[in-house]
Amino acid sequence: MKKKIIAYVRLEKPVLEELQKDYDVRLFKNIDPHKDPEFLSFLQEAEGIIGIRFPAVRELLDKAPNLKIISNVSVGYNNLDIEELTKRNIMATNMPGVLTDTVADMAMGLMLSTARRMPELDQYVKTGYWTESLPNEYFGTDVHHKTLGIIGMGRIGLAIAQRAHFGFNMDIMYHSRTPKPDAEERFHATYLSLENLLKQSDFVCLITPLTKETKGIIGKKEFQLMKPSAIFINVSRGSTVVERDLIEALKNREIAAAGLDVFIEEPVNPNNELLKLKNVVTLPHIGSFTHETELKMAELAAENLKAGLHGERPANLINHEICK
Numbered sequence: 001m002k003k004k005i006i007a008y009v010r011l012e013k014p015v016l017e018e019l020q021k022d023y024d025v026r027l028f029k030n031i032d033p034h035k036d037p038e039f040l041s042f043l044q045e046a047e048g049i050i051g052i053r054f055p056a057v058r059e060l061l062d063k064a065p066n067l068k069i070i071s072n073v074s075v076g077y078n079n080l081d082i083e084e085l086t087k088r089n090i091m092a093t094n095m096p097g098v099l100t101d102t103v104a105d106m107a108m109g110l111m112l113s114t115a116r117r118m119p120e121l122d123q124y125v126k127t128g129y130w131t132e133s134l135p136n137e138y139f140g141t142d143v144h145h146k147t148l149g150i151i152g153m154g155r156i157g158l159a160i161a162q163r164a165h166f167g168f169n170m171d172i173m174y175h176s177r178t179p180k181p182d183a184e185e186r187f188h189a190t191y192l193s194l195e196n197l198l199k200q201s202d203f204v205c206l207i208t209p210l211t212k213e214t215k216g217i218i219g220k221k222e223f224q225l226m227k228p229s230a231i232f233i234n235v236s237r238g239s240t241v242v243e244r245d246l247i248e249a250l251k252n253r254e255i256a257a258a259g260l261d262v263f264i265e266e267p268v269n270p271n272n273e274l275l276k277l278k279n280v281v282t283l284p285h286i287g288s289f290t291h292e293t294e295l296k297m298a299e300l301a302a303e304n305l306k307a308g309l310h311g312e313r314p315a316n317l318i319n320h321e322i323c324k
């Protein structure tokens with residue numbers, strides 16, 4: 001009998017079809033995993049899960065007695081309770097590296113479109129307001145030669161720094177768990193405390209993983225430290241920011257604008273006040289979603305899945321203890 005595999009939320013079609021040749025793969029999307037009877041029944045027998053944002057919490061794992069591996073098609077794995085998975089001898093894998101440049105491109109795009117107010121001006125043109133020379137109330141602010149503060153100088157942080165330093169002549173400052181000599185050598189980046197980074201940056205870009213330490217790392221106090229002209233970019237996870245405090249900071253003009261790819265609730269609630277603010281540019285968590293990168297990610301995630309199902313060590317294993 002073929003092993004049962006859950007494809008959760010999304011998996012690129014060619015990869016799904018390839019897996020279906022060897023496994024009994026069922027795609028579940030737009031379901032409540034805690035309630036959907038068909039999903040829960042399949043979960044009971046599933047040996048593997050591949051996809052994005054499967055909430056690997058104790059109560060669902062209790063319903064998955066045969067599970068061997070969860071292969072995340074993402075680099076972030078805050079959806080997985082790693083300690084609980086390890087206790088149960090279930091492997092967890094992610095996708096570091098393959099999406100780095102794609103996400104960094106998007107972060108730069110968000111920085112540029114927020115600073116130069118591109119979505120607002122797009123609407124200005126398309127709705128027929130452009131009938132005379134643009135009034136200066138629509139002007140944006142420069143990106144080049146400004147100071148960029150990166151919080152989380154990991155793979156993506158470095159790729160953003162590279163673009164900003166070489167492409168836009170920006171001064172790079174960063175805050176991370178440890179100093180990164182590589183960034184200092186390549187981009188003359190300066191390591192700062194979080195407080196000093198917030199005080200000195202024209203653009204603040206948050207790109208840490210979501211962990212116990214980074215949950216709500218940017219809130220009221222941090223926004224008050226930023227310059228009133230600062231532009232805040234969040235590409236990490238929605239919960240690294242206290243959203244209510246961000247809304248207040250934007251409304252009170254404690255900061256100038258924000259570019260957001262991520263939200264606490266996703267898909268974002270249409271009533272979320274952030275969506276009503278003119279000085280906010282929003283994206284639907286699409287950092288890694290280009291055709292090329294999604295396909296590469298899905299292919300690599302499928303390799304991880306297959307290795308785990310067949311008792312081998314997957315290349316991107318997170319809980320190494322399992323394969324000792």
Ligand SMILES: NC(=O)c1ccc[n+]([C@@H]2O[C@H](COP(=O)([O-])OP(=O)(O)OC[C@H]3O[C@@H](n4cnc5c(N)ncnc54)[C@H](O)[C@@H]3O)[C@@H](O)[C@H]2O)c1
Nearest residue numbers: 076103152153154155156176177208209213235236287288
């Ligand atoms: N918006 C998107 O579509 C998208 C796409 C990919 C990744 N991400 C997010 O970006 C994160 C980073 O990805 P990566 O590949 O660069 O990971 P990475 O592990 O290479 O880098 C993370 C960096 O954050 C730093 N960090 C961790 N905790 C910190 C803390 N408390 N304070 C300061 N710095 C801290 C680490 O030292 C590391 O340098 C992912 O975990 C994910 O949440 C979002």
Ligand SMILES: O=C(O)[C@H](O)CO
Nearest residue numbers: 052073074075076288
């Ligand atoms: O972490 C990632 O890879 C992206 O945010 C997609 O979930």
